[in-house]
Amino acid sequence: MAKNTGELRIHESVDELRTDLADYVAELSEASVKERGVFAIALSGGSLIGLMGKLCEAPYNKTVDWSKWYIFWADERVVAKNHADSNYKLAKDGLLSKVPIIPSHVHSINDSVSAEEAADDYEFVIRQLVKTRVVSVSEISDCPKFDLILLGLGSDGHVASLFPNHSALNEREEWVTFITDSPKPPPERITFTLPVINSASNVAVVVTGESKAESVHLAIDDVGPDGPLIPVRMVQPAMGKLVWFLDKLAASKLEDSNLNK
Numbered sequence: 001m002a003k004n005t006g007e008l009r010i011h012e013s014v015d016e017l018r019t020d021l022a023d024y025v026a027e028l029s030e031a032s033v034k035e036r037g038v039f040a041i042a043l044s045g046g047s048l049i050g051l052m053g054k055l056c057e058a059p060y061n062k063t064v065d066w067s068k069w070y071i072f073w074a075d076e077r078v079v080a081k082n083h084a085d086s087n088y089k090l091a092k093d094g095l096l097s098k099v100p101i102i103p104s105h106v107h108s109i110n111d112s113v114s115a116e117e118a119a120d121d122y123e124f125v126i127r128q129l130v131k132t133r134v135v136s137v138s139e140i141s142d143c144p145k146f147d148l149i150l151l152g153l154g155s156d157g158h159v160a161s162l163f164p165n166h167s168a169l170n171e172r173e174e175w176v177t178f179i180t181d182s183p184k185p186p187p188e189r190i191t192f193t194l195p196v197i198n199s200a201s202n203v204a205v206v207v208t209g210e211s212k213a214e215s216v217h218l219a220i221d222d223v224g225p226d227g228p229l230i231p232v233r234m235v236q237p238a239m240g241k242l243v244w245f246l247d248k249l250a251a252s253k254l255e256d257s258n259l260n261k
């Protein structure tokens with residue numbers, strides 16, 4: 001099956017990428033609110049939140065209908081919400097506290113239980129929100145269909161908390177699973193599974209820096225049948241659109257055939 005490499009948006013600078021990302025998210029938000037009255041977006045951690053910063057500025061802070069946003073996490077560390085390692089804290093400090101999101105629309109994990117219980121609890125919450133259609137349902141499975149899932153990319157090719165050669169990559173029934181041995185600290189995390197990521201209406205992978213160039217190459221270029229199947233290469237939205245936001249450094253190892261698409 002031909003690999004869906006998605007749309008590549010390669011930018012000369014990180015600042016140019018940040019503007020394009022803000023435009024993209026704002027446009028998807030407007031379309032989703034117009035179509036179904038809400039915008040269900042799932043965030044990752046890491047540098048992504050800083051790269052979304054322009055959404056807190058004019059014109060986006062005024063033009064986006066923030067009251068219709070419902071916030072989720074594609075992965076989260078199982079730490080207290082006020083812990084420096086919390087993706088909730090990262091997003092709250094960097095975005096959610098700067099725009100008029102409705103607090104009850106922010107769905108973070110239960111941080112006072114085990115990783116396994118947090119994953120089960122988070123899946124239960126999402127199932128409830130699928131029932132009320134805050135989150136849509138995939139046309140080809142019973143998976144939740146988020147309007148947008150934003151992913152970062154590790155230098156090892158991980159997305160969310162789906163790491164290379166980890167059994168979590170093979171989970172096809174659960175929507176949210178947990179790991180207790182993350183190679184990237186902290187060790188305990190919950191994460192969307194691939195079926196949920198691949199059911200989204202839109203998936204964006206946002207990557208900057210030379211350290212990610214090899215992963216970007218292995219994700220997008222034709223690496224042959226024996227090439228390493230890094231987790232991000234398994235992000236293949238079944239019905240949704242995949243978009244890559246790359247700065248020139250992250251795109252620096254892409255083959256010309258993909259650079260000139």
Ligand SMILES: O=C(O)[C@H](O)[C@@H](O)[C@H](O)[C@H](O)COP(=O)(O)O
Pocket residue numbers: 044045046047048075076077087151152153154158159160161184
């Ligand atoms: O919780 C996490 O650790 C993230 O969700 C993780 O998947 C992150 O997006 C990548 O590790 C890239 O992080 P950087 O962009 O900061 O390198």
